[in-house]
Amino acid sequence: MRCNKKYRAGAFLSTALLFSHPTDAMPIRQFDKMSENNQANYMTWLLKGTESQFNTEGKQLDLFNLMTVFRHSGGPALAPGFTEFKNNLDAARESNKTNANNPNKKPLEVEQAFALTLKQNGILVSAKELQAAGLGFKPSEPSHTGGLK
Secondary structure, eight states: OHHHHHHHHHHHHHHHTTSOOOSSOOBHHHHHHSOHHHHHHHHHHHHHHHHHHHHHHTOHHHHHHHHHHTOOOSSSSOOHHHHHHHHHHHHHHHHHHHTTTOTTSOOOBHHHHHHHHHHHTTOOOOHHHHHHHHTTOOOSSOOOSOSOO
């Protein structure tokens, strides 16, 4: 499992470099302070923004793939896309810890973990585009520690 985490973190770092670093993205630390409900609402916000973008651009295959990856099939398990996102978010947290004292490395953000999740499923959306989709999000509850960790 440890090797798998290192592999994921390495893969995450290489893929994150493909996406431009968003300037006003959701910091993972801020995301982690939100309630679980607000975290789910933010992910829904990003999904709806991405869905809208695909509709506008006529990317019906990407839209279909997005809905397939994040469709909940019932039962207690999360949709596969949310499980992958959670794993990518964990890898981003690990990367941020590793690079915390490196002034040349900017912390990875929630949108970069989401962009990687989409890329792993053949859907190419930049973190910058996801950042735009996330603009205007307002948490509905006070922040606390907890959520998808």
